[in-house]
Each structure stands twice: as structure tokens, then as C-alpha cells.
Amino acid sequence: MTFAAVARLVNLSWHQVVAICKRYVDLGVAQADFSAVKRLAADETSKARGHDYITLVADADERRVLFVTEGRGAETIQAFAADFTAHGGDPEAVASISIDMSPAFIKGVTKHLPNAQITFDKFHVIAHASTAVDKTRRIEQRTDPSLKGLRWKLLKDRASLAPAARADLDALIAQVTTKRTARAWLYKEPLREILERKQINVVRAMLRQWATNVMRSKVEPMKEVARMIRRHIEGIVAWTQTRQTNGFLEAINGLFQAAKRKARGYGNFSTIRTVVFLLAGKLDFTKINPHAV
Numbered sequence: 001m002t003f004a005a006v007a008r009l010v011n012l013s014w015h016q017v018v019a020i021c022k023r024y025v026d027l028g029v030a031q032a033d034f035s036a037v038k039r040l041a042a043d044e045t046s047k048a049r050g051h052d053y054i055t056l057v058a059d060a061d062e063r064r065v066l067f068v069t070e071g072r073g074a075e076t077i078q079a080f081a082a083d084f085t086a087h088g089g090d091p092e093a094v095a096s097i098s099i100d101m102s103p104a105f106i107k108g109v110t111k112h113l114p115n116a117q118i119t120f121d122k123f124h125v126i127a128h129a130s131t132a133v134d135k136t137r138r139i140e141q142r143t144d145p146s147l148k149g150l151r152w153k154l155l156k157d158r159a160s161l162a163p164a165a166r167a168d169l170d171a172l173i174a175q176v177t178t179k180r181t182a183r184a185w186l187y188k189e190p191l192r193e194i195l196e197r198k199q200i201n202v203v204r205a206m207l208r209q210w211a212t213n214v215m216r217s218k219v220e221p222m223k224e225v226a227r228m229i230r231r232h233i234e235g236i237v238a239w240t241q242t243r244q245t246n247g248f249l250e251a252i253n254g255l256f257q258a259a260k261r262k263a264r265g266y267g268n269f270s271t272i273r274t275v276v277f278l279l280a281g282k283l284d285f286t287k288i289n290p291h292a293v
Contacts, residue, residue: 002263022274028283034059034066034089040097040116041246042080042105044072045253047260047272054272055080056249060098063248064282068273077108098244100124101232120235121245122195128228129188130155132221136184139221147172147181154185184219191225195239203240207233252280 001009007017039060047054047070055076057067066087067080081091096117099105101124109116133154141147153161153169161169169185176182187210194206211226229236238244256276266272277283 002259004263018271018274021278022270024285024288025274025277025281025283027288028281028285029277031287032066032087032283034084034087037061037066037084037089038093038095039244040066040094040113041244041249042077042097042099042109043246043249043253044100044102045256047266047269054269054276056252056276058249058252058280060096060244060248062282063280065252065276065280068276070269072102073104074108074111077105078112081112096238096242096244098242098246100246101228101235106235117238117242118235119238119242119244120232121239121247122192122236123245123247125195125225125229125236126188126192128225129191129222132219132225133181133184133188135221136219137181140179140181144179147179150181154181158189180219183217184222187214187217187219187222195236198240200237200240204233204237207236252276255279 003017003021004014007014010017012020037059040057041060042055042057044053044055046052053070053072055069055072056065057077057080058065067083069076069079084091084094091113092115094113094116096119097109097113098119098121099109101120106118109118134151137147137151137154150168150172153165154172158166158169172179173182173185176186191210194203194210197203197206207229211229214222214226217223256272256279259275259279260266260272266275
């Protein structure tokens with residue numbers, strides 16, 4: 001329910017309901033204990049139109065949000081480390097963290113969570129490869145109208161396509177010698193298979209060979225993915241060991257965005273923070289009020 005809906009239900013003003021919720025969240029966060037947290041996930045989401053962002057850091061095991069702050073730079077990880085310490089956590093005891101390939105996040109983690117193994121999950125990598133396939137299609141479509149209408153067939157998993165759509169995709173792939181979009185797709189699919197493997201040394205070697213093969217091609221958008229993999233190969237290879245993903249945090253971001261749309265936006269960061277913790281903080285309000293549920 002939105003704050004406005006709750007206000008109507010309990011016959012209070014919107015401001016009173018928000019103030020009560022903020023107070024409970026502040027008290028709940030203040031008594032939270034992070035001493036047992038060893039694995040983290042961090043991600044960003046937009047708080048408004050344009051380029052205003054917030055960063056969320058969560059306990060990867062309990063799948064609960066621990067920290068919310070404005071921005072998405074290295075300073076957000078620094079602020080988290082300070083807050084983590086204040087709640088009984090030890091930044092040096094954090095064993096792993098799943099993040100995207102943001103240079104700012106990487107810098108912040110390296111400096112303020114020095115012993116955390118960085119993991120870039122396979123879903124981020126495949127997303128970059130899918131974007132490269134679509135970019136190749138859009139470039140080639142300018143001179144080849146036959147590629148129109150193939151976007152989702154190229155981006156979805158082939159096994160999940162309807163028979164007719166699968167036939168259209170197969171017809172395109174058969175033209176691999178003449179269409180760069182087909183070659184881009186054929187580079188993406190082996191990448192998915194490589195990241196399913198669990199032998200670290202094998203995955204590292206296969207990724208390096210994949211990048212070499214792509215760099216010898218003429219599929220420019222996919223070369224960007226190859227360069228990215230070369231830059232971040234150890235974090236990508238770590239996925240084979242940790243299997244740590246940001247998927248649950250992205251789901252939380254989706255819940256927040258849905259709540260934001262339903263409420264037609266939130267006016268300030270304090271309200272945003274309150275909403276995120278109510279949605280995904282798993283705060284124990286019974287210590288504050290025995291009648292809370």
C-alpha cells in the first residue's frame with residue numbers, strides 16, 4: 001500500500017504516516033547487528049528521472065538490505081564501510097561481494113573492503129553480450145531491412161522461443177558468412193556455455209580464447225565485450241567459485257521502482273530510504289514495539 005492509502009485507512013495525514021514509518025525504520029536500523037555478515041551484494045537504482053541514483057548494499061545470504069545511500073561512486077562503499085562498522089560488522093572480514101563492473105564500485109570495494117573477493121555474475125556478462133548483439137543488429141539493419149523484427153528473437157534464449165520464432169532465428173544464423181548480426185549471436189551463445197562451467201582454470205582459459213577469437217572478427221560491438229572480459233577476467237572467473245549473484249538485489253530494485261511508480265514518485269531521499277527498508281530491510285520491529293508485526 002502507498003503511504004496515501006494507509007493514511008486514508010487509519011485516518012491520519014500522509015505526513016503523519018510517513019513520519020511514523022521513518023521513525024520505526026530509524027529505530028530498526030539503529031539496533032541492527034551486522035557482525036555475522038560475510039557476503040555482500042551492491043547495486044544501484046534510479047531515484048528519479050535523469051541520472052539521480054541511490055546505492056543499495058545487502059547481505060547476500062539473508063537477502064536483506066543493510067544500507068541505502070545517495071549516489072553511485074566509490075564514496076558510497078566508503079560510507080557503507082563506516083556504517084557497517086558502526087553496526088558491529090568488520091569490513092576486513094567481508095569475504096566476497098557481488099557488484100556490477102562500475103569502476104567506482106571496484107575502486108570503493110578494493111579500498112574499503114580489502115579482503116572481499118569481487119564477483120561479476122554471469123548475468124551481467126551475458127547482458128553486455130546481448131546488448132552487443134542488438135547493437136550489431138541496429139547497425140546492420142540500416143542497410144539490411146530483413147533484420148527488422150528480429151530483436152527479441154536474438155535476445156531471448158533460443159530454447160524458449162516458439163517454433164516459428166526459432167525457425168526465423170535459425171534462418172538468420174544460417175547466413176553467418178554474410179551477416180555480422182548472426183556472427184554476434186554465435187559469439188554470445190558459447191559465452192553463456194563457458195560461464196556454466198565450474199572449473200576455474202578451464203573457464204579462465206576459455207574466456208581468454210573467446211576474447212581472442214572475437215578480437216580477430218569484424219563485429220565491433222562484440223569486441224567491446226571482449227575488452228571488458230579481459231579487463232575484469234578474475235572477477236568473472238570468480239563466479240564459477242562463488243556463484244554469487246545480484247539477481248535478488250535487482251528484484252528488490254524492481255519492487256522499489258514499482259512502489260515509486262504507484263506513489264507517483266518520492267520527494268526526498270529520506271522517504272526513499274524508508275521505503276527501501278520497509279520493502280527489503282527485514283527489520284525486527286518487535287524489539288521496538290511488541291505489538292508490531
